[in-house]
């Protein structure tokens with residue numbers, strides 16, 4: 001069985017972060033493992049506190065896994081501070097990990113900074129070049145490139161700029177563009193590929209980015225080619241959003257399916 005690792009933060013309300021990643025892995029019938037980088041006190045309405053985990057124990061967690069278990073693919077989510085980013089990059093480099101999906105988590109749907117402002121440069125310098133695929137949403141792509149993105153043409157320009165930072169593929173997600181369809185675009189350094197789905201009219205999108213990146217990692221871990229891995233992950237997130245639900249008073253979570261493809 002494929003072994004998937006998520007390196008990310010904990011969301012106490014279970015909608016995003018490590019919890020969303022592990023649910024996604026289970027639904028894809030792969031074995032999930034986790035390295036926790038931060039603990040958030042969070043619910044559907046907001047993030048109320050963050051405790052970063054000491055980089056030393058982050059390193060030990062990664063070592064404990066790699067010294068014992070063959071990892072099929074890794075998803076990286078919330079990494080919040082400079083030392084955390086450097087530690088993760090150095091340790092994954094040491095183990096020569098190639099199958100990395102980087103979700104450059106910056107701001108929660110409720111507007112809380114999950115990446116400290118001074119950590120952006122470290123993310124660009126140390127983690128982006130290691131990624132097989134990086135999956136920024138539009139606000140994240142704007143921060144990374146320093147450009148405003150309002151159209152598909154600007155999404156393409158941003159993808160090109162981020163590609164120059166060293167990942168093998170860039171997937172710019174279009175969930176934040178308020179169009180009838182939700183279109184993500186993949187850039188491989190030469191061509192663009194579009195993944196379009198009907199926008200679900202819901203406010204319950206807590207955990208969409210975490211879920212999509214984990215589904216891509218699970219599919220890559222299974223040996224799927226990048227374009228199939230993204231297409232299948234996009235189908236999964238579409239269904240998870242269609243079945244999202246209103247728990248809590250704010251932005252509710254998406255739903256994870258076992259045997260989703262048969263549902």
Ligand SMILES: Nc1ncnc2c1ncn2[C@@H]1O[C@H](COP(=O)(O)OP(=O)(O)O)[C@@H](O)[C@H]1O
Nearest residue numbers: 137173174175176182183198199200208209212
């Ligand atoms: N309302 C929606 N209906 C259908 N797909 C959506 C919707 N909102 C987001 N998505 C999709 O969910 C995934 C995550 O998108 P996005 O919201 O852009 O990222 P993030 O969760 O990181 O902010 C993308 O594949 C996007 O196209």
Ligand SMILES: Cc1ncc(COP(=O)(O)O)c(N)n1
Nearest residue numbers: 009016017108207208209210
């Ligand atoms: C611990 C943690 N990690 C990531 C997110 C982003 O969530 P989303 O997938 O909704 O952008 C979050 N809210 N909390």
